[in-house]
């Protein structure tokens with residue numbers, strides 16, 4: 164993080180309209196939450212509003228010993244230092260926290276988690292790309308950055324965690340400061356495992372773990388299609404899906420969630436990631452190093468084609484298996500297929 168932070172920086176109250184606060188609450192009740200619109204309506208405070216609304220909705224403060232003033236400062240510090248890249252910024256953090264919330268609530272998994280595990284899930288989502296430099300792990304190595312010297316593997320994921328724990332080490336922002344030591348330790352471990360699972364290098368391994376589970380316990384294997392009668396998702400069973408796996412799936416599901424938004428929202432996120440990728444390609448050309456995949460604004464200019472590749476290699480294999488494991492008729496999976504078709508029409 165570029166700046167040294169103290170809680171005093173965030174003492175000044177914010178003027179946020181009641182309608183923006185209502186918008187944030189509405190995001191908690193629909194799969195079609197639009198964090199970009201919320202960011203605009205709230206004057207740049209989507210993450211703050213979403214974070215506070217999620218803690219209230221899940222009633223996390225008292226059972227988890229979280230002070231409201233500390234939470235407020237922590238969320239504002241996240242917003243201030245998330246990084247201002249077009250895609251990897253505080254809005255994405257807020258968007259992914261909403262995705263994790265919807266995954267847990269809409270798939271009936273709230274009862275699988277303790278309050279502390281729920282807190283870890285939401286905080287892990289909020290911080291999962293914190294202090295993002297607008298690069299990728301391959302770039303970090305090729306450019307020989309300080310981060311690549313500090314972390315040998317999953318460089319950015321370790322960096323997001325490092326920056327998060329550095330922030331939490333300042334008492335004004337220490338969300339876990341009043342927790343019993345065991346709870347702190349558990350929270351930290353759950354967040355570390357979740358964030359490390361977002362490394363796309365692990366994506367295929369991750370998908371095959373879920374495939375193995377689906378082959379034995381998915382709706383297709385259970386003969387539960389198309390009616391789903393008598394089908395209980397393995398996600399309901401602790402013996403089949405432990406909490407760390409459940410949280411990792413929730414975070415991955417949410418991290419890619421723009422691909423299941425209504426097309427006009429999805430397209431905004433795609434424009435943002437594309438611009439961020441191309442800006443990185445420009446920097447790489449200046450540095451005289453190889454340009455990262457999809458980051459060459461001349462060669463990778465066909466956005467529909469890039470999206471079709473992204474859907475076919477990353478999104479479809481993942482969401483189809485998650486749907487088979489939880490609910491084959493889930494709206495996100497239907498949307499992924501519809502959005503893929505729409506890119507096909509635009510190609």
Ligand SMILES: [Zn+2]
Pocket residue numbers: 255259291292418
């Ligand atoms: Zn992310």
